[in-house]
Amino acid sequence: AAKQQGRNRYSFFTASMQEAAMVKMQTAIDLRLALAAEQFKLYYQPIVELQTGRIQKAEALLRWAHPTNSLLFSPNNFISIAEDIGIIGEIGDWVFKEATRQAAEWRNRYVPHLQVSVNKSPLQFFKGRDQHSLWLEHLRALGLPGNAVVIEITEGLLLEASPEVSEILSAFRRAGLQVSLDDFGTGYSALAYLKKFDIDFLKIDRSFVSHLAPQSNDMVLCEAIIAMAHKLGMKVIAEGIETAQQRNLLLEAGCDYGQGFLFAKPLPAEEFEQLLSRQTNTIP
Ligand code: C2E
Ligand code: MG
Ligand code: MG
Ligand code: MG
Numbered sequence: 001a002a003k004q005q006g007r008n009r010y011s012f013f014t015a016s017m018q019e020a021a022m023v024k025m026q027t028a029i030d031l032r033l034a035l036a037a038e039q040f041k042l043y044y045q046p047i048v049e050l051q052t053g054r055i056q057k058a059e060a061l062l063r064w065a066h067p068t069n070s071l072l073f074s075p076n077n078f079i080s081i082a083e084d085i086g087i088i089g090e091i092g093d094w095v096f097k098e099a100t101r102q103a104a105e106w107r108n109r110y111v112p113h114l115q116v117s118v119n120k121s122p123l124q125f126f127k128g129r130d131q132h133s134l135w136l137e138h139l140r141a142l143g144l145p146g147n148a149v150v151i152e153i154t155e156g157l158l159l160e161a162s163p164e165v166s167e168i169l170s171a172f173r174r175a176g177l178q179v180s181l182d183d184f185g186t187g188y189s190a191l192a193y194l195k196k197f198d199i200d201f202l203k204i205d206r207s208f209v210s211h212l213a214p215q216s217n218d219m220v221l222c223e224a225i226i227a228m229a230h231k232l233g234m235k236v237i238a239e240g241i242e243t244a245q246q247r248n249l250l251l252e253a254g255c256d257y258g259q260g261f262l263f264a265k266p267l268p269a270e271e272f273e274q275l276l277s278r279q280t281n282t283i284p
Contacts, residue, residue, distance in 0.1 A: 027078060028085045030066060035087075035094055039065050042098050043266035046275060047117070047237060047259045050251045055279055057115040057150065059259065060099040061266045062091070083123045089131060092124045096135050102269060104144050110276040117150035117180055122157040125165050132168045136175050146176025150201065153179060155187030158197055166197070173198055180237070185225065194232060201257075202229045206240025209260070212249050223253045230254065 034040060040062060047057035062079070066072040082088045095118055103116040124131065139146060151172055157165060158181075169179060180201035185208055204225055208218050222238070229236045238250045241260030250258060264275060 024081060027069075027072065027081050030069075030072075031078060031082055031085065031087060034064060034066070035090060039067070040091070040094060041065060041268065042095065042102070043268060044102075044116075044272040045259055045266040046264050046272070047257050048263050050247065050255055050258050053263075055111065055263075055276060056113070056257065057117060058272060059117045059119075059152070059266075060095060060102075061119075062095055063266075079121065083121060088121060088123055092118075092120060093131065093134065095119075097138060100139060100142055100144055100149060103148050104142050106273065106276060107144075107148060110273075110280045114276075115148060115150050115178070117152050119152045119182065122154065122160070125157060125168055132171050136171070139175070146172075147178060150178045150180050152182040152203070154182050155184065155190075155193070158193040159188055159190060161193065161196070169197060183239075185221070199234055201235050201237050203237045203239050203259075204255070206260075209238050209240045209246055209250070210242070212246045214249065219249060219253070222250065222255070226254050 041064075042060045043063050044058040044060055046055040047059060048054060049056050062075045064072050064075075064078055072078050079088070082091055099116045099118050103114060107114050136146075139149070153169075173179065178200035179198065180203055181199050182203050183205045184202045186205045202225065204222060208221055208225075212218050212222065226236050235256040236254075237257040237259060238246075238255050239259050241247050241250065241258045241262045243262060246260075247258055247262055264272075267275070
């Protein structure tokens with residue numbers, strides 16, 4: 001019986017592995033078609049100034065309206081596949097164009113200084129070396145100033161400290177774009193890179209925010225991150241704020257901006273626009 005059970009377990013294991021490999025292959029095939037089929041959408045999540053509660057920025061987050069597999073809606077379930085098959089560059093170009101088109105419209109109609117942030121995964125820095133010049137040309141064509149855009153990168157990228165990465169980041173900053181360090185505190189936190197690169201915003205990772213309580217270790221860490229960032233001339237954005245208590249503690253600790261379900265979930269463009277228009281109409 002044990003032997004039989006063992007064999008069953010073995011075949012179950014390989015069957016599920018095979019299935020996973022097939023799902024991944026099918027996803028790769030579908031991904032190649034998704035851009036042309038216009039299945040991607042951007043959702044926008046407000047980033048509010050904690051002092052005033054006003055929306056000053058929005059993070060553009062990619063969504064895939066896959067025709068049959070709703071699990072593929074979330075970027076966590078397809079970005080790495082897009083990287084593996086070498087199409088993250090094209091997807092990133094689409095994200096940049098769509099987010100900046102939208103930013104230009106919203107800045108005209110609602111919030112003149114609105115900034116839109118886009119995520120750029122490390123591989124996007126190495127695939128296609130002149131992607132950044134295309135992006136800058138696109139901004140000029142739109143008539144959008146560089147500081148309408150924030151590029152979100154992660155710590156892992158800076159640790160590589162490659163000349164290409166420095167070059168691209170400098171080109172962005174010369175054009176006025178700002179740079180945000182996403183998920184701060186979850187990576188290697190080899191803090192030396194903070195003095196080598198010009199970074200405008202630190203985003204405290206959600207994992208420090210979700211258990212925030214007075215006098216907790218997470219509170220101490222948030223306070224230390226905020227103090228360090230300010231001394232280095234950076235502003236701080238806390239991710240994943242879900243409760244008023246978390247917001248209040250971060251505000252007291254001097255955190256500049258917040259993002260999270262307390263304010264709003266990532267929203268389709270039309271719904272985000274409603275938030276902006278309501279805010280504009282309530283200017284005192
Ligand atoms: P991220 O850049 O750290 O984005 C924040 C994630 O946290 C988003 O997940 C957002 O929906 C979620 N979030 C925001 N507030 C809360 C909250 O209060 N509670 C909880 N539980 N979650 C919250 P999302 O949209 O699923 O994106 C996941 C990741 O996928 C992003 O993490 C980013 O790394 C990546 N990603 C998204 N869009 C793009 C893109 O256009 N290009 C690239 N390369 N990566 C992207
Ligand atoms: Mg991000
Ligand atoms: Mg993040
Ligand atoms: Mg994250």
